[in-house]
Amino acid sequence: MEAEPLLPAPATVLxxxxxxxxxxxxxxxxxxxxxxxxxxxxxxxxxxGAGEVPISxxxxxxxxxxxxxxxxxxxxxxxxxxxxxRGDALGVRGxxxxxxxLEAARGDxxxxxxxxxxxxxxxxxxxxxxxxxxxxxxxxxxxxxxxPADILYARELERWRARFDLExxxxxxxxxxxxxxxxxxxxxxxxxxxxxxxxxxxxVCGPEVMMRFAAVELERxxxxxxxxxxxxxxxxxxxxxxxxxxxxxxHFVCRDGPVFRYDRVxxxxxxxxx
Amino acid sequence: xxxxxEILAEHSFFRGLPRPYLELVAGCGKNVRxxxxxxxxxxxxxxxxxxLVRHGAVALELHLPNRGTRTxxxxxxxxxxxxxxxxxxxxxxxxARAVEPTRAxxxxxxxxxxxxxxxxxxxxxxxxxxxYVLGQRLEATRLQLLDVYGAGS
Numbered sequence: 001m002e003a004e005p006l007l008p009a010p011a012t013v014l015x016x017x018x019x020x021x022x023x024x025x026x027x028x029x030x031x032x033x034x035x036x037x038x039x040x041x042x043x044x045x046x047x048x049g050a051g052e053v054p055i056s057x058x059x060x061x062x063x064x065x066x067x068x069x070x071x072x073x074x075x076x077x078x079x080x081x082x083x084x085x086r087g088d089a090l091g092v093r094g095x096x097x098x099x100x101x102l103e104a105a106r107g108d109x110x111x112x113x114x115x116x117x118x119x120x121x122x123x124x125x126x127x128x129x130x131x132x133x134x135x136x137x138x139x140x141x142x143x144x145x146x147x148p149a150d151i152l153y154a155r156e157l158e159r160w161r162a163r164f165d166l167e168x169x170x171x172x173x174x175x176x177x178x179x180x181x182x183x184x185x186x187x188x189x190x191x192x193x194x195x196x197x198x199x200x201x202x203x204v205c206g207p208e209v210m211m212r213f214a215a216v217e218l219e220r221x222x223x224x225x226x227x228x229x230x231x232x233x234x235x236x237x238x239x240x241x242x243x244x245x246x247x248x249x250x251h252f253v254c255r256d257g258p259v260f261r262y263d264r265v266x267x268x269x270x271x272x273x274x
Numbered sequence: 275x276x277x278x279x280e281i282l283a284e285h286s287f288f289r290g291l292p293r294p295y296l297e298l299v300a301g302c303g304k305n306v307r308x309x310x311x312x313x314x315x316x317x318x319x320x321x322x323x324x325x326l327v328r329h330g331a332v333a334l335e336l337h338l339p340n341r342g343t344r345t346x347x348x349x350x351x352x353x354x355x356x357x358x359x360x361x362x363x364x365x366x367x368x369x370a371r372a373v374e375p376t377r378a379x380x381x382x383x384x385x386x387x388x389x390x391x392x393x394x395x396x397x398x399x400x401x402x403x404x405x406y407v408l409g410q411r412l413e414a415t416r417l418q419l420l421d422v423y424g425a426g427s
Contacts, residue, residue: 116423146423173418175345180373182348183333185417188410191286192350207422213413 005240008046008091011067013084020150023117024082025058025070031092034064038099039124040231040259044239045069046091047080054236054254055081056121057095062131067092070120070152096239098259100125101229102132105201108227109137111193113214115144115186115206119152121231121258122205126160133165137200140167140193144186144206147172148179167193186210190217197222204262205231212269215262225263232257232265249274278303281379285326287354287403295396298389302382308372314355315370321358322384327351330376335369347414348373354407359383360400 009031017025037043037057046052053075059068073082084090102125110129114122129139141160145151151170161168169189171182182189187210200223204214211230218228234246234253241255249268251257268274279300282288288296306325308314314325314332325332332349346368349355358366360383390397 144423146421150423171348173421173423176342179345182331182350183345184347185414187417188347188414192352209420210417210422213417 005093005096006238008044008052008093010089011092013086013088013090014066016085019070019152022074023070023072023150023152025068026081026084027059028067028069028090028092030065030067035067035092035095036064037061037095037124039102039128040099040121041095041097042121042236042239042258043067043069043092043094043096044236045071045081046093047077047084048090050080051077052091052093052237053077053081054096054233054239056231056258058120058123060127061124062127070117072117093239096236096254098257100203100231100259101201102128105227106135107137107199109195109200110139111190111195111200111202111218111223112139112141113143113186113190113202113204113206113218114141115210115214116146116150117152118204118206118210118231119143122203123153123156125203130160130163130166138167138195139165140195141169142186142189142193143168143170144189144210145170145172147174148181169193185213187213187217190214190221195221200227202228203231204228208232208269215266225266226261228262229259230262230265230269231259232269278379281328282326285352287326287407291399291403295399298396299381299386302385303379306378306380308376308378310372310374310376312372313369314372314376314378315366315368317366317369319366321356321364321366322382323380324354324356324359324383325378325380327353327355328377328379330378331373332376332378333371333373335371337369343369347411354404356383357404357408359387360404 011028011031014029015027042054042056044052045055055069058070071078071081073079160166171184171186175183202218204211232253236246236254237243239254241252246253279296333345334347335343335345337343
């Protein structure tokens with residue numbers, strides 16, 4: 001982390017791209033020329049005059065000269081970020097939080113389950129898995145989206161699907177017309193893929209209810225809870241465990257998460273009061 | 275070449291089914307093949323068969339007047355297609371269409387239904403398995419209804 005974790009550093013937009021009707025990807029020139037992070041971590045992005053929001057880093061950790069974030073325009077700040085164009089400035093604080101346990105998963109089959117925008121914080125992990133492909137067993141990516149128009153990184157998914165060393169399955173919740181792909185919840189894809197549950201690690205990111213159901217399916221397949229990791233999202237504000245807004249039981253999501261071992265948060269995830 | 279009962283025994287749906295029942299079910303089965311876009315079943319038709327998809331993909335569809343055809347779910351290798359043969363009025367509730375060339379095992383539900391009526395152990399063993407499939411489909415449908423990927427989720 002930088003020396004002044006509460007002070008945003010200025011960054012410049014190199015490229016802005018619209019991925020789906022309400023999702024945008026910003027490629028930034030990092031404040032110091034290079035930006036090193038671990039897959040799964042997030043930054044606080046500051047749209048000047050609008051405010052600051054936590055956004056996961058979605059680029060390749062092997063390309064520190066490009067800092068990439070994918071943003072869904074849902075509020076005033078994310079909307080302002082989505083409107084940024086090449087050459088515009090914004091503030092960046094980070095990187096913050098925990099990472100996907102890629103080293104611990106070496107030698108395992110790795111099951112990556114992403115739902116909706118949850119593919120963004122998993123993409124750096126996928127880049128790393130592919131860069132070090134020989135260190136892992138079977139690698140499977142299961143991705144679920146709302147409709148075919150909402151599929152994130154569609155071209156990249158096609159490229160990954162063409163590889164012989166990565167199994168990619170995509171499903172949408174709703175489809176009409178000429179969609180020839182799968183329709184159904186992403187968790188139903190788990191039944192169809194082969195992996196060794198006794199030597200498998202699972203990385204799951206998406207809406208919380210989807211992660212809960214995915215964990216149940218993984219458990220049903222025999223994957224141990226301590227080898228399932230989920231990425232949680234809460235109202236992170238300071239990002240350094242001071243303000244307490246992202247408190248989740250005994251955890252601060254900004255510091256102890258966003259990536260958690262499932263057995264450490266399972267009970268909290270199904271508690272209404274938390 | 276594998277015998278039908280061996281293929282069924284390897285499938286998770288039939289796992290644990292006693293051998294005599296497995297052979298009985300296998301006796302009601304045959305290999306079938308469907309071309310892409312071929313209908314396997316149409317809504318309202320008699321449901322006398324269910325399928326164990328071995329290869330390919332099958333879309334469960336519903337045609338809505340003035341709104342076209344909606345795919346409700348896609349079934350793939352290992353999935354069970356059809357439960358309407360098990361409960362009255364024994365008619366398909368949806369269209370089932372092969373999305374791509376599809377191979378499956380077709381099982382004579384009408385024949386099995388009659389056997390289940392006379393052998394309740396078999397009936398219970400099959401119902402228990404279908405209850406699991408139906409529970410999973412219900413769970414999946416509830417998740418789809420939640421629209422979990424919508425804005426604000």
